[in-house]
Amino acid sequence: MRTIKIFDTTLRDGEQSPGCSMNLQEKLEVAARLEALRADVIEAGFAVSSPDDFEAVKTIAQTVKNCSVASLTRAIARDIDRTWEALKHAKDPCIHLFLATSPVHMEYKLKMPPEKVLERAVETVRHASGLCPNIEFSAEDATRSDWDFLAKVFSGVIAAGATTINVPDTVGYTTPHEMAELIAYLKERVEGIERVGLSVHCHNDLGMAVANTLAAVKAGATQAECTINGIGERAGNAALEEIALALHTKKEYFGAVTNIDTRQIYRSSRALSSIIGMPLAATKPIVGANAFAHEAGIHQHGVLANRSTYEIMRPEDIGIPSNKIVLGKHSGRHAFEDRLNSLGFSLSKEDVESAFAQFKMLADRKKVVSDDDIIALISDKSLEIENGYQCVRFVVNSGSTIPAMAAVKLKKDDVEKEDSSTGDGPIDAVFNAIDRIVDRHYTLLDYSIRSVTEGEDALGEAIVKLGRGNEIVTGRGLSTDIIEASVKAYLSGVNKLAMKSAATEV
Ligand code: KIV
Numbered sequence: 001m002r003t004i005k006i007f008d009t010t011l012r013d014g015e016q017s018p019g020c021s022m023n024l025q026e027k028l029e030v031a032a033r034l035e036a037l038r039a040d041v042i043e044a045g046f047a048v049s050s051p052d053d054f055e056a057v058k059t060i061a062q063t064v065k066n067c068s069v070a071s072l073t074r075a076i077a078r079d080i081d082r083t084w085e086a087l088k089h090a091k092d093p094c095i096h097l098f099l100a101t102s103p104v105h106m107e108y109k110l111k112m113p114p115e116k117v118l119e120r121a122v123e124t125v126r127h128a129s130g131l132c133p134n135i136e137f138s139a140e141d142a143t144r145s146d147w148d149f150l151a152k153v154f155s156g157v158i159a160a161g162a163t164t165i166n167v168p169d170t171v172g173y174t175t176p177h178e179m180a181e182l183i184a185y186l187k188e189r190v191e192g193i194e195r196v197g198l199s200v201h202c203h204n205d206l207g208m209a210v211a212n213t214l215a216a217v218k219a220g221a222t223q224a225e226c227t228i229n230g231i232g233e234r235a236g237n238a239a240l241e242e243i244a245l246a247l248h249t250k251k252e253y254f255g256a257v258t259n260i261d262t263r264q265i266y267r268s269s270r271a272l273s274s275i276i277g278m279p280l281a282a283t284k285p286i287v288g289a290n291a292f293a294h295e296a297g298i299h300q301h302g303v304l305a306n307r308s309t310y311e312i313m314r315p316e317d318i319g320i321p322s323n324k325i326v327l328g329k330h331s332g333r334h335a336f337e338d339r340l341n342s343l344g345f346s347l348s349k350e351d352v353e354s355a356f357a358q359f360k361m362l363a364d365r366k367k368v369v370s371d372d373d374i375i376a377l378i379s380d381k382s383l384e385i386e387n388g389y390q391c392v393r394f395v396v397n398s399g400s401t402i403p404a405m406a407a408v409k410l411k412k413d414d415v416e417k418e419d420s421s422t423g424d425g426p427i428d429a430v431f432n433a434i435d436r437i438v439d440r441h442y443t444l445l446d447y448s449i450r451s452v453t454e455g456e457d458a459l460g461e462a463i464v465k466l467g468r469g470n471e472i473v474t475g476r477g478l479s480t481d482i483i484e485a486s487v488k489a490y491l492s493g494v495n496k497l498a499m500k501s502a503a504t505e506v
């Protein structure tokens with residue numbers, strides 16, 4: 001069996017797509033999830049693209065211990081040097097250079113003839129390999145490039161020190177059959193290819209990103225680039241969970257496996273979806289709400305008789321909680337800690353204490369606390385901003401014949417402030433009251449509420465997207481009361497924006 005490396009780019013290709021931006025704390029949370037998933041490489045960002053990205057790459061490089069950490073860079077010597085500054089303290093750093101090789105990109109974007117592109121690729125890879133032992137070279141828009149030219153560029157960069165060559169289907173244009181042919185061609189024509197990693201990076205514009213990736217793996221690729229939940233530019237990138245489960249489920253066919261701990265998939269997917277405020281379609285393979293639901297009677301009958309009639313994967317293989325022992329207000333710290341362990345969380349003593357306090361509060365309001373509630377609670381806790389505004393209390397009055405009215409009291413640095421406002425409904429009224437207290441106006445770009453679990457007393461998760469100037473952030477709040485969840489979500493957005501403007505003022 002070959003072991004296919006998983007190169008995750010959730011924090012770079014994923015994060016750079018609209019609506020998916022994350023702050024440093026959120027990126028660290030995702031990096032921790034990727035480490036728990038046992039991804040081989042975490043692409044932490046595009047260090048030179050902004051000071052925030054530089055800081056994020058540097059911090060992740062210093063924090064992550066069990067995966068290689070990569071940063072993307074343009075094939076320009078000064079960008080490579082700066083990228084190395086961000087990466088150099090990583091345990092296993094990787095500089096990821098890219099340069100386009102397709103006729104349309106070379107002519108209209110780079111405005112460089114092919115010979116110059118080849119020269120630049122070789123020179124910059126040579127420069128980078130003088131700094132870092134791992135160099136990945138991506139031929140951007142490889143699938144629309146001339147194959148012969150592509151082979152020349154890859155041969156050149158391998159001779160110059162590249163340790164992995166990457167074949168991006170940048171615009172999601174290829175098909176599985178074409179991808180397999182291209183990989184076979186490169187394996188035959190690229191000099192030194194047997195000494196380096198052969199990677200693929202597929203976008204999903206025609207809905208074939210995962211199929212193309214798997215076709216490449218079958219044809220001999222040794223690394224797959226992907227993102228959690230398939231987030232990424234336009235229609236996204238190949239989804240990590242789909243690649244990992246396809247290889248897990250059909251290892252004999254592919255003759256290949258990954259190092260991914262599949263039991264971490266469900267939690268990681270949920271955590272990312274909450275962090276960026278992007279819910280998953282119920283039919284999303286592997287992690288969608290319906291992925292393991294059997295509605296049709298004939299299917300239910302089959303599954304009850306023997307699961308393998310309609311199930312090719314087991315929910316527990318991706319970490320979908322199956323524990324039937326429920327926790328409630330009489331459950332003690334021991335049972336709670338046990339459940340945290342079985343869900344794969346390893347928290348410090350203080351974090352267990354504070355999570356337990358939250359669990360007790362929730363158990364007072366809810367008859368039964370499910371594993372999904374606990375996962376939501378812990379993900380919420382790990383993203384709280386200390387020293388921000390906290391809600392002390394709120395009162396809302398609304399009805400079909402009166403304008404909605406809200407009074408809110410907030411606390412920050414031990415100072416309490418209260419104000420009230422009307423609004424177009426109770427949620428708008430509380431948001432307006434908060435704006436008055438913090439003396440700012442935010443644009444509410446999106447708002448949604450969903451229940452984390454089923455039942456009348458379900459935990460609700462509110463997600464807001466707040467804008468101010470050029471900044472857009474996602475705020476999230478959890479409660480069994482939807483107005484309280486909304487207040488928490490709005491405040492989490494307000495606190496994030498305040499943190500951002502404090503950082504720019506420094
Ligand atoms: O899609 C793409 O071509 C990329 C490269 C920079 C790897 O993201």
Ligand code: ZN
Pocket residue numbers: 013168170201203233
């Ligand atoms: Zn990409």
